[in-house]
Amino acid sequence: MANVLVFTELHDGHVKPVTLEILGKLAGQTADVAVIGDVSAEQVALLAKNGAQNVHKLKGANLDKYSPEGYANALAEFIKSKNYDYVFGGATSMGKDLLPRLATKFDAGLASDVVNFVFEGGSFAGTRPLFAGKCLAKVELTGPKPHFISIRPNALGMTANPTAGAGTAADVNANAGTIRATIKEIIKAASTKVDLTEANIIVTGGRAMKNAENFKILNDMADVIGATVGASRAAVDSGFAPHAMQVGQTGKTVAPSLYIACGVSGAIQHLAGMRTSKVIVAINTDPDAPIFTKADYGIVGDLFTIVPIMTEEFKKLLGR
Amino acid sequence: MDFSLSSEQREIQDLAYKFAKNEMIPVAHEYDEQGKFPTEIFKKAWELGLLNTCIPAEYGGSGFSAVDGVLICEALAYGCMGMNSSFMANDLALLPIVIGGNDAQKKKFLTPFTEEFKIASFCLTEPGNGSDAGGIKTTIKDGGDHWIINGEKMWITNAGYANLFVVYGTIDVNLKHKGISAIVVDPKSPGIEVGKKEDKMGHRASDTRGVRFNNVKVAKENMLGKPGEGWAIAMATLDHSRPLVASSALGGSQHALDLSIKYSKERNQFGVAIAKHQAVQFMIAEMGMKVACARLLVHKAAWMCDQGERNTEIASYAKAFASDSCMQITTDAVQIYGGYGYSREYPVEKLMRDAKLLQIYEGTSQIQRLVMARELLK
Amino acid sequence: MNIFVCVKQVPDTETKITPTSDGSFIETASIKWIMNPYDEFAVEQALLIKQANPAANVSVVRVGSVKDTEALRTAMAMGADDAFLVEAADNLDSYSIAKALKGAIEKSGKKPDLVLAGKQAIDDDALQVPQILAEMMNLPSVSVIVGFELNGTTVKAKREVEGGALEVYEVATPCVFATNKGLNTPRYASLPGIMKAKKKPMVQLSLADVGVSDADRRVKYSQFRLPPEKPAGKKFDATDAAKQKEIVAQVVGLLRTEAKII
Numbered sequence: 001m002a003n004v005l006v007f008t009e010l011h012d013g014h015v016k017p018v019t020l021e022i023l024g025k026l027a028g029q030t031a032d033v034a035v036i037g038d039v040s041a042e043q044v045a046l047l048a049k050n051g052a053q054n055v056h057k058l059k060g061a062n063l064d065k066y067s068p069e070g071y072a073n074a075l076a077e078f079i080k081s082k083n084y085d086y087v088f089g090g091a092t093s094m095g096k097d098l099l100p101r102l103a104t105k106f107d108a109g110l111a112s113d114v115v116n117f118v119f120e121g122g123s124f125a126g127t128r129p130l131f132a133g134k135c136l137a138k139v140e141l142t143g144p145k146p147h148f149i150s151i152r153p154n155a156l157g158m159t160a161n162p163t164a165g166a167g168t169a170a171d172v173n174a175n176a177g178t179i180r181a182t183i184k185e186i187i188k189a190a191s192t193k194v195d196l197t198e199a200n201i202i203v204t205g206g207r208a209m210k211n212a213e214n215f216k217i218l219n220d221m222a223d224v225i226g227a228t229v230g231a232s233r234a235a236v237d238s239g240f241a242p243h244a245m246q247v248g249q250t251g252k253t254v255a256p257s258l259y260i261a262c263g264v265s266g267a268i269q270h271l272a273g274m275r276t277s278k279v280i281v282a283i284n285t286d287p288d289a290p291i292f293t294k295a296d297y298g299i300v301g302d303l304f305t306i307v308p309i310m311t312e313e314f315k316k317l318l319g320r
Numbered sequence: 321m322d323f324s325l326s327s328e329q330r331e332i333q334d335l336a337y338k339f340a341k342n343e344m345i346p347v348a349h350e351y352d353e354q355g356k357f358p359t360e361i362f363k364k365a366w367e368l369g370l371l372n373t374c375i376p377a378e379y380g381g382s383g384f385s386a387v388d389g390v391l392i393c394e395a396l397a398y399g400c401m402g403m404n405s406s407f408m409a410n411d412l413a414l415l416p417i418v419i420g421g422n423d424a425q426k427k428k429f430l431t432p433f434t435e436e437f438k439i440a441s442f443c444l445t446e447p448g449n450g451s452d453a454g455g456i457k458t459t460i461k462d463g464g465d466h467w468i469i470n471g472e473k474m475w476i477t478n479a480g481y482a483n484l485f486v487v488y489g490t491i492d493v494n495l496k497h498k499g500i501s502a503i504v505v506d507p508k509s510p511g512i513e514v515g516k517k518e519d520k521m522g523h524r525a526s527d528t529r530g531v532r533f534n535n536v537k538v539a540k541e542n543m544l545g546k547p548g549e550g551w552a553i554a555m556a557t558l559d560h561s562r563p564l565v566a567s568s569a570l571g572g573s574q575h576a577l578d579l580s581i582k583y584s585k586e587r588n589q590f591g592v593a594i595a596k597h598q599a600v601q602f603m604i605a606e607m608g609m610k611v612a613c614a615r616l617l618v619h620k621a622a623w624m625c626d627q628g629e630r631n632t633e634i635a636s637y638a639k640a641f642a643s644d645s646c647m648q649i650t651t652d653a654v655q656i657y658g659g660y661g662y663s664r665e666y667p668v669e670k671l672m673r674d675a676k677l678l679q680i681y682e683g684t685s686q687i688q689r690l691v692m693a694r695e696l697l698k
Numbered sequence: 699m700n701i702f703v704c705v706k707q708v709p710d711t712e713t714k715i716t717p718t719s720d721g722s723f724i725e726t727a728s729i730k731w732i733m734n735p736y737d738e739f740a741v742e743q744a745l746l747i748k749q750a751n752p753a754a755n756v757s758v759v760r761v762g763s764v765k766d767t768e769a770l771r772t773a774m775a776m777g778a779d780d781a782f783l784v785e786a787a788d789n790l791d792s793y794s795i796a797k798a799l800k801g802a803i804e805k806s807g808k809k810p811d812l813v814l815a816g817k818q819a820i821d822d823d824a825l826q827v828p829q830i831l832a833e834m835m836n837l838p839s840v841s842v843i844v845g846f847e848l849n850g851t852t853v854k855a856k857r858e859v860e861g862g863a864l865e866v867y868e869v870a871t872p873c874v875f876a877t878n879k880g881l882n883t884p885r886y887a888s889l890p891g892i893m894k895a896k897k898k899p900m901v902q903l904s905l906a907d908v909g910v911s912d913a914d915r916r917v918k919y920s921q922f923r924l925p926p927e928k929p930a931g932k933k934f935d936a937t938d939a940a941k942q943k944e945i946v947a948q949v950v951g952l953l954r955t956e957a958k959i960i
Contacts, residue, residue, distance in 0.1 A: 066865075068829070069838060093859035097841045100792070100829035109793055109916025112824045129925070130822050134715040135724065138921040143793075143913075154958040180838035181869035187856070188863055198879075225960065233665075250349065250665055258959045269665055272586065279957045280931075281949065292933055296957060297949045301936030309943055313950040317960060331771060331892050339886065369889030382889050 002029045002122055005079065005146070007089040007099075008047070010035060015043050017158070018090035022151050023050040024159025026088070029119065031165065032056060034078060036063050036071060036174070048167020050159070055167060058174035065183055071098050073177035076105040084146045086124060091150040103148040110148040111139045115155035124149060196247065199228035201258045202277070204247055207234035208263025208285070208303060215241065217304070218262060221311040224320055230254070232264045248273035260310075262303040266291025283307065325391070332388055336370055336395030340571075344399025351403065351525040352670050355517070357481060358403045358525050365407060366437045370396065374411045374418050374560065379426050380434030386560060386625035390567035390618050397571030401674035402523035404568050406439075409477035409526070412561050412682070413440035413486045416502050419560070420544040420553035429484060429504055441482040441507070443473040443531055444554070450475075451687050453554065454497045458489035458533065460547070466540060467503060469511075469533040475681070479514050479529035482507045487533070488554065491547045500550035504542040511536040522673030558683065562635035563621035565682040569642035570614045572678070576646075576653040576671045577607045584656055594656070603652045610645035617641055633695040640688035643678035650675040699754040700808040701744045703778065704799050704815035704827065705737040707762050707769040707788075711820065717922035723789050724922055733769035736816025738884035739877035743846055744814055745777045746882060750848075755779050757806060761786050761798040764902065774895035775887030781900040782806060784908055791917035792826035794910055799827070800834045801908025805901075810835075810872050812853075817842045817876040824917075828876035840867045841876035 004026055008019035015035070023031055032054040033047050044055050058074050071094075079087060079102075087102070089095040091113045103110040117126035124147060126139045141147035196202060203222045205215055215229065222229050231241035233248050247254055249269035259277035264270060266282070266289055274280070275294055282295035283303045292298040299306055314320075325333065343361055351358055365371050373389040375381030384392075389411070397404040410433070417429050432438060449455045458471025469489055479485075485507050490499040507514070515530035545553055581604060584595035594600045617638035624631035650672040654661035661668045679685045709715065710730040717724055733741075741758065748754040758773040761784040770781040782802045790798070803810055813835070818825040825841075832839030844864070845856030848871075857865045858878055887895070905911065932952075936945040953960045 068841075072833070093842070096825045097829060097857075100826040101833045101839070104793070104796075104830045104833035109791065110826060111917055112792075112826055130919075130922075131709070131715045131724070132711075132820055132823065133925065135717055136921075136923055136925050137721075137919045140918045140920070141916060142918055143916045154954070157955060157958070181840050181867050181873065183865045184854075184868045185866040186863060187866060194862070258953070258957075268587070268660065275586075279953065279959050281953070285937075287933070287935070292931070294931075295933070296928075296931045297952060298931055298933035299936045299945065299949060300933065301942060301945075305939070305942060306936060306946060309946040310950060313947050314960070317950055317954060327771075328892065328896065331768075331775065331887070332889060335887055335889065335892065367888070368886050369891075382893060 002085040002119060002124075003083060004029050004031045004086045004088060005082070005084045006031055006033050006052070007075065007087065007095075008033050008035050009090065009092060009094055010037065010039060013040060013043070015039065015047060016090055016092065016153070018092065018151055018153040020046070020050045021153070021156040021158055022088045022090070023047065023052060024162045025117070025156050027051060027159065027163045032082075032084075034058060034075065036074065039169075041169075044167055044169045047165075049164050050162045051165045052167050053165040055169040056172045057169060058172045060174035060176055062176040062179055063174060066094060067176075067179045067182055068097050068101055069181060070176035070179045072101045072105060074174040075102055077175055078172055079106070079146065087146045087148045089148075089150050091152045095150050099148055099150050106144055106146060108144050108146060108148055109141045110150065111141055112150045113152050114139065114149055115152050117149070194228055196228050196230050196245070196252045196254050199254070199256050201225050201227035201260075202230050202247070202254055202256045202274075203227045203260045203262065204230040204232060204264055204274075205235050205240065205262050206232040206264030207238060209235055209240050212240045214304070217307045217311070221260075221307055221314065224311055224314045224318065225258075227258075227260070232270050233267070234265070261291050261295070262307055264291050265289045266294065329388060329391060333391045333395060335368065336392045337398065339365065339368060339370060340395050340399025344396070344403060348400040348403070348525070349664075349667065349670065351400070353524075353664070355519070355524040357527050358400075358406065359481070361403060362406060362439070363437045365396065371407055372410050372414060372433050374415050375430045375434055376418065376426075379430040381430070386563060386622040387619060390563050390622045393564050394567040394571040394574070394618070397568035398575045399571075400525060401568060401572045401671070401678070402525040404571070405523045405526040405677070406478055408564060408568060409442060410440045411564060412557075413442040413484065415557045415560050416442075416486050416544055416553050417504065419556045420502060420549065424541070425504070425544065438483040439478050439481045440484040440486070441476050441478045441531075443476050443479075443485050443487040445473065445475050447472055447474045447530070451684055453488075454500070454551070456488055456490050456500055457493065458487070459493070460489035460491055460501050460503060462491075463537060467538045467543065469503070469505065469536040469538060471533050473531040473533075475518070475528055476531050478527050479507075479531050480517060480527045485531070486544075488550055495548065497551040498548050500554070501547045502544040502550040502553050503538055504544065505536065505538050509536050509538065521676065522670070523677050559631050559635055560625055561682060562639040563618055563625065563631070565678065566614065566618045566621065566635070566638035566642035569646040569675070569678045570611065570618050572671055572675055573607070573611050573614060573642070573646045573649045576650045576668060577604070577611050579668060579671075580604055580607060580653045580656045600656055603656060607649045607652060610649055614638070614642040614645050633692060636683075636688040636691040636695070639683060640685045640692070643675070644685050646675040646678055647672075699747070699751055699811045701747060701754055701756045701812045701814065702803050702806075702810045703737070703740045703744045703756060703758045703773065704813065704831070705741065705758050705760050705769045705773055706734040706816070706819040706821070707731045707760065707766065708734045708819055708821040711735070717924060721921045721923060723919075726788060731766050731768045733772050734816050734819045734821075736818055736820070736877060736879065737769070738816075739879065739881045740814035740816050740875075741773045741776055741778060742882045742884040743875075743877060744812070745885070747812070747848060748777070755808065757782060757808065759799055759802045760784070761790065761795045761802070763788050767900070770900060771892075771895055772887050774898045774900075775891040776885055777891065778898075780898055782903065783900060784903045784905060786905050786910075788821075789919065791915055792822070792824045792830055793916040794914045796827045796830035796834055797914055798905060798908045798910045799831055801910060802903055803835075805903060805908060812871055813837070813874040815874070815876055817878045828874050832874035835874070837872055837874050838869050839874040839876065840869060842878045843875050844878050844880040846875065846881060
């Protein structure tokens with residue numbers, strides 16, 4: 001049985017879901033959680049429910065906001081005082097920045113962006129994508145311990161019935177040490193939409209949108225999920241949307257993580273412009289529309305009723 | 321024997337292809353549709369050193385070999401054959417100066433092209449004389465302390481934008497070839513009338529116009545070589561320019577081949593990608609074979625130039641084979657794309673329109689065969 | 699001012715990746731190598747700094763195979779002054795690479811004021827080397843930067859985090875920065891630049907020269923394989939108004955639980 005520490009980040013006082021995914025997957029090992037700052041009893045209970053034995057709350061000067069050096073110093077000092085075999089964290093913006101530095105304080109290795117793992121004879125063995133996901137490989141760690149692992153959020157999924165842990169919470173006096181790079185200011189995400197070619201999520205309307213005004217329902221959905229709105233050539237030619245919004249052979253070639261095609265029939269020139277999207281959702285009244293041949297999830301139905309329902313569902317899911 | 325490019329040549333080729341793919345292909349359709357002259361792209365290519373590859377290092381050029389020149393030209397034509405016509409016209413106009421000019425002329429006319437972005441036109445063809453270049457009617461008369469040019473030129477690439485003309489005329493029509501002379505002319509000289517832009521089938525981004533010379537006075541020192549040496553300069557120029565023009569056909573062919581391979585793997589008919597159908601496979605095989613042959617001819621013709629060997633025969637093979645192949649390959653690309661290929665929505669119909677001109681300009685495919693036969697039968 | 703830019707040579711983005719038959723790595727024989735695209739932003743930023751501070755020296759450092767030196771030559775053709783190449787296999791782990799980079803920077807004899815690198819290399823996508831290097835060199839670091847302003851010896855850098863928010867850091871040099879897309883527009887290597895690059899010095903070192911051995915490997919990869927084929931899509935009939943809500947909820951749920959996208 002391995003001795004594991006899971007570093008969790010807080011978002012508005014809540015532990016990030018990836019922590020719970022990791023804890024669930026660690027069933028059978030001894031798992032503690034470390035958090036920087038305070039965490040509510042309710043959140044400690046949630047961590048316990050998912051398997052946390054001890055919840056260490058690292059508190060000290062200059063740890064009120066993130067800094068790669070401050071967090072790494074504080075965590076390193078704490079980890080050195082314990083005897084962990086493995087330290088896990090989420091491959092989030094912070095995790096990706098922090099964990100390599102933290103691991104190096106132990107001259108230890110870090111397996112980053114792992115999407116699945118097991119313990120083989122007590123040793124970590126993970127799977128991670130390489131070459132932009134074009135291939136997968138087994139990843140193992142060697143050298144000084146503890147070994148570090150960052151887990152891609154949403155990859156493991158939640159464990160349905162996790163084994164609970166004791167969930168004993170205690171404060172730890174932490175030392176941020178010398179911090180040279182400090183955050184002076186945080187600029188909130190601008191409301192301006194990212195360009196189609198760079199967007200992570202795209203919602204596209206086709207000829208079935210009927211007019212430019214109807215694009216409002218797509219904009220509403222896009223606002224909820226942080227998407228950029230595009231249009232098919234048919235919609236652009238009909239004057240519903242400007243050419244800058246066109247996805248397809250003579251428009252923009254896009255490859256978002258999620259592409260939601262609403263009332264797009266799926267002419268080959270459109271498919272050519274978006275076929276490398278990771279996940280494609282299509283909404284169309286015509287069950288034989290070619291777009292369905294490319295869609296991971298197809299919904300046969302009227303976009304004018306489906307899209308508003310979907311917007312509500314996304315709101316629920318994302319808690320917005 | 322060595323068919324491989326040097327690491328430096330591969331870098332040059334990579335840069336030129338990167339430029340073609342990032343700067344030219346995304347806008348080629350728009351420039352073609354609107355018949356817009358690509359000033360910005362032209363200038364950017366110049367800034368990167370992709371233009372005027374014929375200018376020797378001692379006059380400020382990069383010191384490219386003819387092989388380097390065809391590598392760059394192929395890549396830029398891959399981006400857009402039409403835009404490349406405009407780019408290449410600079411070399412076609414400057415080559416007679418490189419070949420026939422004296423040191424002072426080279427310094428005066430070539431060096432400025434390496435110092436700032438400039439455009440040149442090569443003025444040979446006339447309304448009544450295309451293939452029969454020897455029958456030039458434009459006259460260059462001795463005006464005492466200057467030359468006086470009268471006549472009309474046709475299909476002059478870049479004429480509306482040029483900073484320099486190289487004009488071919490005759491000092492005496494009766495002397496036929498022996499009267500032909502080449503002279504550098506400032507396009508702003510009084511008496512020059514540049515006509516309206518031609519509305520062409522392809523190469524629509526390039527600027528093509530008629531130019532009329534009405535008693536245009538030109539300084540004596542602007543004549544390249546002696547009066548009557550123009551024909552020899554023109555013939556020597558062709559040995560350099562034919563591999564270049566052939567390489568532009570090669571670039572267009574390579575683009576059509578790449579698009580055809582990609583599309584045939586994406587397009588399904590009868591439940592499988594059309595690339596699985598032998599009818600399509602054979603067309604693609606034919607394209608690949610022609611591209612490979614054209615490339616060997618182009619590289620050999622350019623390499624002979626660099627070795628100082630007379631390449632007239634091979635250069636004509638290269639020009640005729642590369643451009644005839646380009647026509648066939650782009651036509652087959654449209655065939656592979658089917659109905660979509662015939663639509664302006666897709667890139668291949670433009671390639672087919674652009675390809676046609678390559679069989680016509682810089683010595684038609686028929687003239688090339690005359691040259692070949694003359695070389696073979698002499 | 700001494701600026702070091704760490705670059706990696708990676709397969710062209712259009713390359714088809716094929717695992718070797720024994721799964722130990724990928725087939726590299728016919729790969730066209732390019733400079734890691736995120737490293738181009740690092741090179742460009744270094745050159746922009748050099749433009750403003752002509753006395754600055756920009757060195758590029760790379761660890762990898764010597765068969766093809768595309769990435770370093772490109773960086774020098776863009777305008778970098780000199781290059782250091784540590785010969786190594788193309789599948790070293792991040793720890794070994796960072797240690798080799800540190801060793802090469804030390805071997806240069808120049809004291810670094812700025813170290814720049816792409817935020818990740820698009821081969822192993824590990825996002826580790828700049829931070830490890832910073833820790834090994836005992837320097838501060840700011841990763842995933844999309845903004846960079848140098849005033850004297852102080853840098854104001856904008857780091858992009860989830861959802862597009864920006865953390866604005868202030869840090870004194872020397873410091874390590876990991877660059878992201880959006881920081882600048884990398885220039886082309888011009889043809890005169892390519893010609894000049896030939897004459898620029900490229901120092902070649904071995905792993906032993908920079909104090910790295912097999913014992914420095916921390917991460918072991920094996921069983922390289924292609925990801926499973928994408929299964930056929932699911933189609934739901936939502937023409938019946940009574941079922942619409944349930945079906946849409948199901949699809950949205952699948953986007954999270956199955957597609958793991960939202």
